Amino acid sequence: MALRITDACINCGYCIAECPNQAIYEPGMKWSLAEGTQxxxxxxxxxxxxxxxxxxxxxxxxxxxxxxxxxxxxxxxxFDEPQCNVVCPDPLSFRKFRNNEKLIDLIQKQSTLNLELI
Incomplete structure (x- = not known):
């Protein structure tokens, strides 16, 4: 896990369109790994x-x-920074929790999800 959305989220939805892996979903929406990835x-x-x-x-x-x-x-x-943070009205309190994934692990994850974006 890389980033999380906290309960400070106002559900504006700006982040959904910006995520290159379509990793962000609306409340109550089912998800799949295939959607938005290879x-x-x-x-x-x-x-x-x-x-x-x-x-x-x-x-x-x-x-x-x-x-x-x-x-x-x-x-x-x-990108240089998470695009969800770029468009979020309150990025500091909205997605502040991070897991301990190393940089190389995140880049490897991205190449597995969508190699054509790199």
Whole structure:
């Protein structure tokens, strides 16, 4: 997981259109790894975790927009900073939690999701 949306989100939706991997979803919306990426079929998303990229999964939030962690690369290798932060009306309080993914891991994730963007 790279970035998360906090409960400070005002659900404006600006971030959805800006995400190059389509990792951001509206509250209550089902998600898939395949949407907005080149992923298809069974995909390894963790040490011992596999997901079917074509399957629809339950929403991660019913109250606020949310980021699918397996699809978020913090825009590494594509932009200088996460595009969701660029368009967010309150980027400092909106997406302030980060996982401990290394830069190289984020770039590798981006190349797996959408190589043509790099």
């Amino acid at each position: 992923l298809r079929g069974e995909v390894k998303v963790g040490r011992n975790k596999f997901l079917n990229a074509d399957q629809l999964y339950p929403p991660l939030s019913y109250n606020f927009h949310y980021i699918v962690p397996e699809k978020c690369s913090e825009c590494m290798g594509v």
